[in-house]
Amino acid sequence: IAGITQAPTSQILAAGRRMTLRCTQDMRHNAMYWYRQDLGLGLRLIHYSNTAGTTGKGEVPDGYSVSRANTDDFPLTLASAVPSQTSVYFCASSDRDNTGELFFGEGSRLTVL
Amino acid sequence: GQNIDQPTEMTATEGAIVQINCTYQTSGFNGLFWYQQHAGEAPTFLSYNVLDGLEEKGRFSSFLSRSKGYSYLLLKELQMKDSASYLCAGVDSNYQLIWGAGTKLIIKP
Numbered sequence: 001i002a003g004i005t006q007a008p009t010s011q012i013l014a015a016g017r018r019m020t021l022r023c024t025q026d027m028r029h030n031a032m033y034w035y036r037q038d039l040g041l042g043l044r045l046i047h048y049s050n051t052a053g054t055t056g057k058g059e060v061p062d063g064y065s066v067s068r069a070n071t072d073d074f075p076l077t078l079a080s081a082v083p084s085q086t087s088v089y090f091c092a093s094s095d096r097d098n099t100g101e102l103f104f105g106e107g108s109r110l111t112v113l
Numbered sequence: 114g115q116n117i118d119q120p121t122e123m124t125a126t127e128g129a130i131v132q133i134n135c136t137y138q139t140s141g142f143n144g145l146f147w148y149q150q151h152a153g154e155a156p157t158f159l160s161y162n163v164l165d166g167l168e169e170k171g172r173f174s175s176f177l178s179r180s181k182g183y184s185y186l187l188l189k190e191l192q193m194k195d196s197a198s199y200l201c202a203g204v205d206s207n208y209q210l211i212w213g214a215g216t217k218l219i220i221k222p
Contacts, residue, residue, distance in 0.1 A: 005173065040214055041214055042211075042212030042214045045209075045210070075151070090156070091154060099161070099208065101142055101161065102146075102156070102158065102210075104155035104156050104157070105155060106154070106155050107154075
């Protein structure tokens with residue numbers, strides 16, 4: 001039972017490079033989310049998708065883009081990475097809106113130099 | 114603005130009881146979550162309260178008072194494995210999650 005799988009687990013990236021964080025779930029959940037987690041701050045929502053084919057902006061969307069071509073996959077792309085995007089990124093899914101339990105991936109630790 | 118407040122860090126002794134408080138200010142309210150996060154791992158769901166009162170799940174209980182904008186997580190018979198961060202998150206009127214910064218709980222033998 002995989003749940004949510006994120007890749008890569010960890011990555012060091014030069015500033016200005018393009019990077020895609022992958023997220024796949026096998027629970028057939030409609031809603032998927034991308035969060036970043038920084039020391040001393042709460043989880044901050046980057047982008048979300050309530051169902052395949054739709055996406056929305058969260059609290060901190062600038063510099064990031066997402067797509068939701070199907071139910072299972074929800075990749076997050078940094079078009080041109082900057083050092084302030086150094087963070088731990090979590091993908092999550094839920095079978096309904098934000099009153100449902102969130103299932104998180106194991107996280108992707110990204111360092112931008 | 115919307116805000117979730119919880120203590121940054123707490124220390125407790127193995128076998129004891131600890132209460133982690135969370136106060137929230139959200140535009141509207143559609144429930145409150147508690148998640149547990151061990152260092153270097155993903156958050157995992159503990160509880161969801163939408164009505165006032167106490168809900169018990171084994172050693173963990175969660176309490177909500179909507180009139181006071183207040184919740185707490187109660188952990189009994191503390192074990193070393195309970196050392197983790199505990200995240201409080203409120204759901205506002207737009208069904209957006211507002212997260213607190215988390216409370217790091219340190220358990221000492």
